[in-house]
Amino acid sequence: MKIDLEKIGSQAKNAAYELSLVSAEDKNKVLLAMADALRSNSSEILAANQRDLSGATGLIKSFVDRLTLDEERIEKIAQGLGQVAQLSDPLGNVTNGWINHAGLQITQKRVPLGVVGIIYEARPNVTVDAAALCFKSGNAVILRGGKEAFNTNLKLVEVLQATLKENGYSENTIQVLTDTSHEVANKFMQLTGYLDVLIPRGGAKLIQTVVQNAKVPVIETGVGNCHIYVDKTADFEMAKKIIVNAKCQRPAVCNAAEKLLIHEDVASEYLPGIVAELKKYNVEIRADQAALDILQGSAIPATEEDWDTEYNDYILGVKVVSSVDEAIKHINQHGTKHSEAIVTNDYKKSQQFLDQIDAAAVYVNASTRFTDGFEYGFGAEIGISTQKLHARGPMGLEALTTTKYVVRGNGQIRE
Incomplete structure (x- = not known):
């Protein structure tokens, strides 16, 4: 399926701006509505997952296990949305503040990254975890899952987007690439001007491919020897x-x-x-x-x-x-x-x-x-960063934010 990455990126950027204006209370209501929607659409999600599993011949057992959903796993994913809703919203938190020599009031506060791209393999739970964390932290997200989980990811995002629309928010807040080809993935990694950060989740080969080919900032996650x-x-x-x-x-x-x-x-x-x-x-x-x-x-x-x-x-x-x-x-x-x-x-x-x-x-x-976001008390995690810049270890809500300096004066000019 041919897709327009520039259009997808532009839609995400606009959605990110709109989302940055939404209160924590309203975002939490949507997250809980998403959890209910997953439960009520579980039969359709499982049917989509079954289509993926029917094509999973020849894959190793552990890979198939990560791909497989059942009622219990869907319930856990839904509960994860509820847990994210209960977490404290980091946006707007003032992390530092002082008055400088010129009398300027300088504060540092947390703001969203903007548009987050996620490239991952056959783990449908990542689709919902990533969407939930990005939404709560005020970021639009573009998801690119593996072809093995194509139908499952599509159905999950469809349910999440329908919930966004029902609550008056842009469906473009959460988008999924409907073309899983390597060609589109490579172009996605180079979507400068739209993507603020790209996070790969998967094996060493996937992560190194992203690190070597991306032209946007990358947070390395996941490889665990x-x-x-x-x-x-x-x-x-x-x-x-x-x-x-x-x-x-x-x-x-x-x-x-x-x-x-x-x-x-x-x-x-x-x-x-x-x-x-x-x-x-x-x-x-x-x-x-x-x-x-x-x-x-x-x-x-x-x-x-x-x-x-x-x-x-x-x-x-x-x-x-x-x-x-x-x-x-x-x-x-x-x-x-x-x-x-x-x-x-x-x-x-x-x-x-x-x-x-x-x-x-x-x-x-x-x-x-x-070493897990839930176990550390962060709620669902976007991944486990193995690098040292920006974020390290399990990445929760705060890791999906950056800081902005807000400076207030009363007419000061620099000498």
């Missing part, structure tokens, strides 16, 4: 519980653990029990030579490529290290600056890990699975 380091002072039962949760609860997400590093002093004692528990979930272990020697046939050799790979599957890389220093060096070399954890009873080692690991989220004695 996350590690858990088990120190020699770690409690075995705690370590086992954390590792199994971080790897197995939902292996296809970016905050799942992909690598286990374990101190050589406890590797022989701890590894067999940990791996035995992981094997209950059919986790494939890819180990370095030291771990292979301990596991005696319960693992296969890891390659150099493994240490840099985000599996998104029931696969875990295992490496034996000699110290916390070696663990930190390995993580900083191979990690993606997402989420890293240490299991230890040594306070000094935990502080060293917290101070020296370069990541958006660093944990002591807890699962990496907590």
Whole structure:
């Protein structure tokens, strides 16, 4: 389907201006109406999702799981809209204020980014989460989902747009690209003059494609080659519980653990029990030579490529290290600056890990699975930023705003 990106961008820009004038109370009412609309249209949404699933042959299991909707998942998405409605609106918040040497009153307040573009893969919940967060933070949004979720995304946006229209707001506040070709995606990444920021959500290949081709500002999100380091002072039962949760609860997400590093002093004692528990979930272990020697046939050799790979599957890389220093060096070399954890009873080692690991989220004695907007109390998230400029970590409402300086005077001129 041929689309006019310039027109879509212009419509979004106009809608963003109109939305910036809407009160928080009115936006919250619309979000709750959207939640009700999703519930009342669930049968149509599921029918659209079924059309997508019927074409999902040959895709890996974890990918299909992310694509699949059911009544329970639709209800959770609707509840997410309600939670966003309950969040405090950051717009207009004064973050700083002072009077300068010339007597000017200077304040800094939060304002919307404007028009946000989202490029993502087969996760229909992102369609609604992104739309809700952008709407609440006063931004128009243009969504470009993967072709695998085409029908589902189209139906979800149709429901959201109908709710906007019923409440007197422009349907162009939330738009979806109806052409999922690579050609249109590349042009979308270069929609300067309309897009204020572009946020990719998906695997490493998608994110790097956007970073390398975009001509508009990009916030990198999502790639999670996350590690858990088990120190020699770690409690075995705690370590086992954390590792199994971080790897197995939902292996296809970016905050799942992909690598286990374990101190050589406890590797022989701890590894067999940990791996035995992981094997209950059919986790494939890819180990370095030291771990292979301990596991005696319960693992296969890891390659150099493994240490840099985000599996998104029931696969875990295992490496034996000699110290916390070696663990930190390995993580900083191979990690993606997402989420890293240490299991230890040594306070000094935990502080060293917290101070020296370069990541958006660093944990002591807890699962990496907590790196999530809901878990951090932000409500739905637009993504987890792994870069350092503008936003880092789970991106909630405030991360979708910027600041404006408001300066009041009484006739001052600069000498």
